[in-house]
């Protein structure tokens with residue numbers, strides 16, 4: 085990772101030692117090495133499928149069966165994948181930093197949790213949950229979901245994937261995420277910076293005086309807003325960088 089990485093580890097650990105908090109935002113790139121397709125890389129999901137058909141309320145209203153099938157396929161895939169060293173490094177950092185650490189993810193897979201992360205703010209929802217359109221109940225739903233599935237709370241046959249679609253308000257945006265952007269360090273991992281409000285988080289964190297760092301395979305849409313960037317695979321960069329940081333604490 086080079087000398088600049090050690091310098092960066094020193095800067096981050098110095099802020100942590102003086103009580104600074106660390107907020108991490110992850111995107112599809114952190115799950116790529118676990119075999120989960122990203123959205124906008126070559127061969128990504130949005131190259132194979134139409135976003136407006138599968139990730140919008142209008143698409144769901146137009147053809148719910150196609151949308152149920154798409155998320156059933158992605159949910160079933162969860163059984164065949166494992167967390168990678170990047171997920172595990174973040175879980176270890178959470179254990180070390182405790183309340184000073186916040187993990188926000190755009191991802192809907194359960195790999196952060198399966199790696200040991202305890203507090204994960206899934207701002208775009210979760211594949212393993214269903215939401216009732218009648219009573220609003222959110223419930224764990226590990227298997228296939230369809231129009232006949234019954235809500236565990238009100239029994240209505242009105243369940244949808246607990247996924248935030250385009251045009252819908254992401255979760256945790258009232259207080260938890262805004263509060264987390266007041267941290268002294270903001271680290272973005274594996275996101276192309278093309279979807280708001282997540283893509284705007286670096287600007288908010290920076291305006292609050294945070295040290296901002298991006299880990300990505302290549303420069304992304306918003307890379308120039310970060311004071312520091314490390315290019316490489318998250319599963320390789322994170323374990324080394326976070327070990328360097330925690331060794332200085």
Ligand code: OAD
Nearest residue numbers: 111112113116122123124190274275276279300301317318
């Ligand atoms: P994208 O597919 O847009 O971007 C993936 C990012 O991960 C790119 O910047 C890649 O360079 C990077 N990447 C790929 N492999 C990596 C690796 N091994 N290590 C580090 N970085 C890697 O995915 P997101 O930015 O997460 O939302 O997409 C954001 C949102 O758009 C998703 O949450 C989803 C999608 O539409 C909704 O559907 C609402």
